[in-house]
Amino acid sequence: MKKLSWTLALSASLLLGACSMSPNGDDSASKDSEKSNDDMKIGLSVSTLNNPFFVTLSDGAKKEAKKEHVNLTVVDAQDNASKQASDVEDLIQQDVDLIIINPTDSEAVASAVESANDAKIPVITVDRSSDGGKVVAHIASDNVKGGEMAGDYLKSLIGDGAKVAELEGVAGSSAARDRGEGFHKVADKGLDVVKxxxxxxxxxEGLTVMENILQSNPDIKGVFAHNDEMALGALEAIEAAGKKIKVVGFDATDDAVKAVKSGKLAATIAQQPTEIGEIAVETAVKSLKGEKVEKNIPVDLELIKK
Structure with a gap:
């Protein structure tokens, strides 16, 4: 009987010793596998910080990162797809927990997204999508709808059949493709896109391209530019040529909104880059905590006119 009691006591002791390795049992083990916000490392690869829109987007992300108490590293691709790929590889080597990417080129960035996938690092894309790889979420305005809004408003100003020019964004970027698609849904039916x-x-480049367009097409009545930077450059060329041409941009940067208020720029489509940056970091934190996030998260657009 004593031998049986000693055996039971030894078994109980061993069981307690095993449990002491994880004081709170399985619950503690699962909690230990989840990082606190302070331990989260998030990378943000921006297409360029030479554009006010993306500076604002980056600032929005930094603001939300501070609010969420997470570590955010921002890298600038300088509008170079090869540099962006290298930047993403560097973030992977730094063992970040998640990478937010604003692609320079939607097709070229696919390999970088796939590299992050292979490293088991989740990816979120913002403003522009990736043509390949798996992403947790994509956060952007409806660029097709925005292009339609721009086309509709331009047509209302200059009338059916008027000659217009289109300044396109970076070839291969989803923003350029989608804004152009939306614009042509209107323009192909009611405007004459001569260039x-x-x-x-x-x-x-918007200034230089617009100068060349005016030389070969001096009778155009309107211009749609895929972003405000090109629209403002086009305005410089138009003013220098002494012409009155309606120009609609996209992004609602501070300079563009001022130009709208002064009557120089006909309109711009507001994208709210601060909100895009904030939502990106907020979504990243939710994803890292294991919470369900939407695959596509739209941000509202608004036509800004005088």
Whole structure:
């Protein structure tokens, strides 16, 4: 009887010893596998910080990261797809928990997204999508709808059949594709697009491209630019040529909104980049905590006119 009692006591002791390795049992083990906000490391790869829109988006992300008490590392691809791929690889090597990517080129960025997938690091895309790889969520305005809004308003200003030019964004970017698609849903039926050419979302290129367009098409009545930087560059060329041409941009940057208020720019489509950045970090934190997030998260658009 004593031997049986000793055996039972030993078994109980061993069981208690095993449990002491995890004081709170299985619940503690599962909790230990989840990181606290302070331990979360998030990377943000921005297409370029030479564009006010993406500076504002980045600032929104930083603001939300501070609010959520998470560590955010921002890297600037400088509108170079190869650099963006390298930047993402660096973030992977830094063992970040999640990467937010604003693609320079939607097709080229796919390999970087796939590299993050292989490293078991979740990815969120913002403003522009990736043509490949798996993403947790995509956060952006409805660029097709925005292009339609721009086309409808431009047509209301200059009338059916008027000659217009289109300044396209970076070739291969989803934003350029979608804004162009939306615009042409209107323009192909009610406007005469005599010239379209890329100016890479850049103000100085917008100026140069618009100068060239005016030389070969001096009778155009309107311009749709895929972003405000190109629209403002186009305005410089139009003013220098002494012409009155209606220009509609996209993004509602501070400079563009001022130009609308002064009557120089006909309109711009507001995207709310601060909100895009904030939602991206908020969504990242939810995902890392194991909460369900929407695959596509739209951000409202607004036509800004005088």
């Amino acid at each position: 379209k050419q890329t100016a890479n979302f850049n103000r100085s």
